[in-house]
Amino acid sequence: MRLSKTLTAMAVATVLLGGCQATAQQSQANNAAVVQQQNLPDVDISYESFTLDNGLRVVVHEDRKAPIVAVNVWYGVGSKDESQGQTGFAHLFEHLMFNGTENYDDEYFGPFERAGATDMNGTTNNDRTNYFQNVPTPALDMALWMESDRMGHLLGAVTQAKLDEQRGVVQNEKRQGEAQPYGRVFGFLAEQTFPEGHPYSWSVIGSMEDLNAASLDDVHQWFNDYYGAANAVVVLAGDIDVETAKAKMNKYFGDIDAGKPLKKIESWVAKREGTKRATMEDNVPAPRLYKLWNTAEMGTADSDYLGLLVDILASGKNSRLYQRLVYDEQIASMVSGFNYERVLAGQFFIIADAKPGVDMDRIEAIIDEEVAKIIAEGPTAEELARTKFSTVAGFVRGAERIGGFGGKSDILAAGEVYHGDPGFYEQSMEHLKTATPAKVQAAAERWLSDGAFVLNVVPQPNYTTIEGQADRSELPEVGELPQLDLPELTTFTLSNGLEVALAERHDVPTVQMRLVIDSGYASDFGGKVGTASYTMSMLREGTATRDSLELSKELESLGTNLYASASLDNSTVSMDALVTNLEPSLDIMADILMNPAFSEEEIERKRGLWIENIKKEKAQPTAQAFRVLPQLIFGDNHAYSVPFTGSGTEASINSLTREDLVDHANTWLRPDMSRLVIVGATTEAEIKPLLEAYLGDWENPAAAAPEKQFTAVAPQQEARVYLIDQPGTPQSTIIAGHLAPSSNVDNAEAIDVMNTILGGSFTSRLNMNLREDKGWSYGARSSWYSAEEAGMMLATAPVQTDKTKESIQEILKELNGYLGDNPASDDELAKVVANKTAKLPGAYETKSALLGSIVSTLEKGKDMTWLESYGQRVRALEVDTIRDTADDVLRPNALTWVIIGDLSLIEDDVRSLNLGTVTKLDSNGNPL
Known part of the structure; x- marks a missing residue:
C-alpha cells in the first residue's frame, strides 16, 4: 500500500510551499511539521476480494490481533432509490430486517447477544443500507447464517403486524428527532436546496404520510427490487482468511438469487x-x-x-x-x-x-x-x-x-x-x-x-446460483468461545510519588494515557457548582508559555488529542498521541497540568459560551432532566445534588472568578491524589524516563490532601411527580428514578445483570414493551447510574405525547411485575450472561476500551486478575440472586418522576394516575 510514502511526500512538499514567505517563527513551526509528517505511521488495509456466481461481492481483510470477526453487509440501496410518495421505505425496511426471518422468526438480536456480539447495528443513508456486527470467531457461522437468511429468506416472515409495529417505531424515531432543537432543519434543507424529483430532496426517514401509506405489498416489492445478492457487498474483517471466507460464503449465500437488474442514477x-x-x-x-x-x-x-x-x-x-x-x-x-x-x-x-x-x-x-x-x-x-x-x-x-x-x-x-x-x-x-x-x-x-x-443502461451479467448448501432448519451453534486474555499491568511510581500503571498494546503506533484525579463535581460541595468542570476545561485554554490558539495549533500539528474534563467523582487529563510525537505531546500535557494560565480574557470568553451551553442543556429534554433529577433524589445537602452534566448553573458560572479556578487547581490537582494509566505501544523502559522528565517536577502542595465531603442521604419513601413544560414538543420524556447502591458494592455484577434484564439492552423488558410491542417509543431503557458514594436507578422513555399516561402505566407494570408475579427468569439470565461473557474477548479491541476498564478497576481497588475474572463472577450468578437483588434495589412505589412535555396535553392525564404529589418546575428545576 502507498499510504505512508505518499502522505510523507505530500506533507513535505506542502510545508515547503510557504517557506519563503514565512516569518522565523512560522518557518520553525513548518520545519517541525515536516519532521513530524516524515514520521507518519503506515496503515495498510490489505484485502482480497471475490464474487460469487450469483453476483454477491465479498471482501476479506485478515487481522488476527483479537479472536473476533467483523461482518459488514452493505446493500446498494438508500433513500435516493425511493420515489416521491414512497419516501422512508429504505429506512423502514432496515427496521423490518431485524424482526425475524422464515427460518428464525424471532428478534434478530437474540442469538448475537448470547454470542457476545459488539458494534452491532443497521443504518440507512441516502445511498446505502448496511448491517454489521463483530462476533467471536466461533460465532461466525451463526452470524453468516443469520445475515444470509434475511438476505434470501425474509419475506415469509414480514407480516402486516410486523409492518405496523415497525412503522410505529420509525414514526417515533422521526418524532424524537424532530423534538430536538433544530431537529426539523435538515428535512427542510433537503426540500429547498435540491430540485423537485431529485433523490436527495427528501429525508432518509421520509414523511409521516408516506409511512402511513406503506402497504405490505409495497414493502415486499421493495425487498424484491433491491435486496438481491448482486446488489450487496459483504466484508469480513478480522480473524479470518480468504479461503475460509470463500467456503463459508458459498455455503450460506451461494443459493440466494441475484435479484432484479437495477437502474441507477450515477450523478x-x-x-x-x-x-x-x-x-x-x-x-x-x-x-x-x-x-x-x-x-x-x-x-x-x-x-x-x-x-x-x-x-x-x-x-x-x-x-x-x-x-x-x-x-x-x-x-x-x-x-x-x-x-x-x-x-x-x-x-x-x-x-x-x-x-x-x-x-x-x-x-x-x-x-x-x-x-x-x-x-x-x-x-x-x-x-x-x-x-x-x-x-x-x-x-x-x-x-x-x-x-x-x-x-x-x-x-x-x-x-x-x-x-x-x-x-x-x-x-x-x-x-x-x-x-x-x-x-x-x-x-x-x-x-x-x-x-x-441563507438553505447510464448496461446489461446485467448472466448471474447463476448454486444449489443451497446451508441447513436452514436450524441455526448453527456457536462454538466454544475463547477466554479473555488481557495484557499484563506494569506498575511503578515516579520520584514525586505519582502512581503509574502501564498495559502494553503494540497494534498501532499510538499511546493513550489518562491522569485520574480524585476530585470531580463532588469536590464542588460547599462551593460554587461547576467549578471543577470549568477549571479542568480551562487547562486547554493556555499556559504560561502557550496561548490557547497556539496550544490548539501545536496539538493539531502533532496529531495529538489532549483533553481535560471532570466527571462526578474524578477529574481527568487524557492524551492520545502517535508514538513518533509522544515526547513533544508529553511536554504539552505537563505544561497544561503544571502551568495553566487561567487568563482572565480566556475565562470571560469561555464564560459566555458556557452559559449558552447551559441554555442548550435546558432545551434538550434528557439533559434538562439530568440537571434537575440529582437534587430531587439526593436532596439539597449532598455532594451529588448538582446537575449531572457538570456544567453548574448560570448563577454559579457567572460568579466564578480567576481566584476560584486557581484555588481549585492548587487544592485538588496534585500527584498524591492522582494515578496515571497508560495503554499503548511503549514499554516501562521507554516511557518512565519521559514521564520523569516531564511530570517529575509536579509537586504536592504543603497542605494536606483534601477529601470530598459526603453527607448521609435517606431513600425517598413515597412517589413524587415533577412536570416541566415544553410547549409544542411532539414527544414526552419520562424519567423515573430513586436512590441506588454505589459502584463499589460487592454485588455490583448482580445489580448490573438485574438491570440489563429490566431495561439495559435492546431485548430488555422495557424496550420490548414500549418500542417493539407498542411502538410508542424509539427506545426505552433503564440504567444503574453508579458512582463512588451512591447511585441512582433510572428508567428513561421518550414517548409520543398521546401515549404519555399509558407509557407511565407500562413502566410501572414492568417494575412491579419484576418484583411480583413476573420475576427474572432462567432464560433471561442465561441470555444476559451469555452476552456479557461471550463479547469479552473482543471488548478490549481498542486502547480506549482497555484504558477505561483498567481505570475503573484500579479506582475500585482491584487488579487485572479481578478484571479478567469478570466472566467467572457473572457466570456464577443464579436466578434467585437476581430476584433477591431486584427486591433489594428496586422501589417502584417510591419513584421520583420527571416528565417533560407539552403540559397542555399531558398534565391532566398524569395527575389522573395519582402517582404522588405533583409539582411543576421551571427550566431551572425551581417549583412554580
Whole structure:
C-alpha cells in the first residue's frame, strides 16, 4: 500500500510551499511539521476480494490481533432509490430486517447477544443500507447464517403486524428527532436546496404520510427490487482468511438469487445560481445560521479538496471562522462546518450559533468575508499542511478497529459500494497528497462563488446460483468461545510519588494515557457548582508559555488529542498521541497540568459560551432532566445534588472568578491524589524516563490532601411527580428514578445483570414493551447510574405525547411485575450472561476500551486478575440472586418522576394516575 510514502511526500512538499514567505517563527513551526509528517505511521488495509456466481461481492481483510470477526453487509440501496410518495421505505425496511426471518422468526438480536456480539447495528443513508456486527470467531457461522437468511429468506416472515409495529417505531424515531432543537432543519434543507424529483430532496426517514401509506405489498416489492445478492457487498474483517471466507460464503449465500437488474442514477450535481433565503421558527435555545452550497459528488478531487477547506474555515479552534466569530469578536457561541459527501452530489455547510442580541446578518457578513478571502487567496501552506496531517491522524485511529462506524470493514465496504473498489480510500489519499493551496482555492472558486442557500443502461451479467448448501432448519451453534486474555499491568511510581500503571498494546503506533484525579463535581460541595468542570476545561485554554490558539495549533500539528474534563467523582487529563510525537505531546500535557494560565480574557470568553451551553442543556429534554433529577433524589445537602452534566448553573458560572479556578487547581490537582494509566505501544523502559522528565517536577502542595465531603442521604419513601413544560414538543420524556447502591458494592455484577434484564439492552423488558410491542417509543431503557458514594436507578422513555399516561402505566407494570408475579427468569439470565461473557474477548479491541476498564478497576481497588475474572463472577450468578437483588434495589412505589412535555396535553392525564404529589418546575428545576 502507498499510504505512508505518499502522505510523507505530500506533507513535505506542502510545508515547503510557504517557506519563503514565512516569518522565523512560522518557518520553525513548518520545519517541525515536516519532521513530524516524515514520521507518519503506515496503515495498510490489505484485502482480497471475490464474487460469487450469483453476483454477491465479498471482501476479506485478515487481522488476527483479537479472536473476533467483523461482518459488514452493505446493500446498494438508500433513500435516493425511493420515489416521491414512497419516501422512508429504505429506512423502514432496515427496521423490518431485524424482526425475524422464515427460518428464525424471532428478534434478530437474540442469538448475537448470547454470542457476545459488539458494534452491532443497521443504518440507512441516502445511498446505502448496511448491517454489521463483530462476533467471536466461533460465532461466525451463526452470524453468516443469520445475515444470509434475511438476505434470501425474509419475506415469509414480514407480516402486516410486523409492518405496523415497525412503522410505529420509525414514526417515533422521526418524532424524537424532530423534538430536538433544530431537529426539523435538515428535512427542510433537503426540500429547498435540491430540485423537485431529485433523490436527495427528501429525508432518509421520509414523511409521516408516506409511512402511513406503506402497504405490505409495497414493502415486499421493495425487498424484491433491491435486496438481491448482486446488489450487496459483504466484508469480513478480522480473524479470518480468504479461503475460509470463500467456503463459508458459498455455503450460506451461494443459493440466494441475484435479484432484479437495477437502474441507477450515477450523478446529479445540483449546482445552484443566486442566493435563496428562508426563515424557520422552532423551539431552539439560540438563533442558528446555516449557509450551504451544492457541490461536487463523492469521490471527486473537488469533493476531497472541499473536505480540507471546510476544516480550515470552520472546524475547531484553529479555523478561520472560529477565530473570527467565537474567539475575536465573540458574537457566536458555536461555529462548525462539514462537507456532506454523497454519491450523486455534495453539499458544503457552514453553521453558526449567534450569541444573545447579535444580528444574524453580522455573522453572515463575516462568513462571506472569509469565504471570499479563501476564493481570492486560497489557504496558507501551513493551514493546509496542518489539516492534512490531522486528517491522516484521524484515519490512523479509525483503522485500529475492524468493525463499527469508520473501522476497516466500513472503509472497504464503502469503497466497493460507492466506487466499485474496496481500496478507493487510497484514491482519496492521493487527492489529499496532491492538494495544494492553489487547487483548494480553485475548488472554492468553482463551488462557493455562487448559489448559496441563507438553505447510464448496461446489461446485467448472466448471474447463476448454486444449489443451497446451508441447513436452514436450524441455526448453527456457536462454538466454544475463547477466554479473555488481557495484557499484563506494569506498575511503578515516579520520584514525586505519582502512581503509574502501564498495559502494553503494540497494534498501532499510538499511546493513550489518562491522569485520574480524585476530585470531580463532588469536590464542588460547599462551593460554587461547576467549578471543577470549568477549571479542568480551562487547562486547554493556555499556559504560561502557550496561548490557547497556539496550544490548539501545536496539538493539531502533532496529531495529538489532549483533553481535560471532570466527571462526578474524578477529574481527568487524557492524551492520545502517535508514538513518533509522544515526547513533544508529553511536554504539552505537563505544561497544561503544571502551568495553566487561567487568563482572565480566556475565562470571560469561555464564560459566555458556557452559559449558552447551559441554555442548550435546558432545551434538550434528557439533559434538562439530568440537571434537575440529582437534587430531587439526593436532596439539597449532598455532594451529588448538582446537575449531572457538570456544567453548574448560570448563577454559579457567572460568579466564578480567576481566584476560584486557581484555588481549585492548587487544592485538588496534585500527584498524591492522582494515578496515571497508560495503554499503548511503549514499554516501562521507554516511557518512565519521559514521564520523569516531564511530570517529575509536579509537586504536592504543603497542605494536606483534601477529601470530598459526603453527607448521609435517606431513600425517598413515597412517589413524587415533577412536570416541566415544553410547549409544542411532539414527544414526552419520562424519567423515573430513586436512590441506588454505589459502584463499589460487592454485588455490583448482580445489580448490573438485574438491570440489563429490566431495561439495559435492546431485548430488555422495557424496550420490548414500549418500542417493539407498542411502538410508542424509539427506545426505552433503564440504567444503574453508579458512582463512588451512591447511585441512582433510572428508567428513561421518550414517548409520543398521546401515549404519555399509558407509557407511565407500562413502566410501572414492568417494575412491579419484576418484583411480583413476573420475576427474572432462567432464560433471561442465561441470555444476559451469555452476552456479557461471550463479547469479552473482543471488548478490549481498542486502547480506549482497555484504558477505561483498567481505570475503573484500579479506582475500585482491584487488579487485572479481578478484571479478567469478570466472566467467572457473572457466570456464577443464579436466578434467585437476581430476584433477591431486584427486591433489594428496586422501589417502584417510591419513584421520583420527571416528565417533560407539552403540559397542555399531558398534565391532566398524569395527575389522573395519582402517582404522588405533583409539582411543576421551571427550566431551572425551581417549583412554580
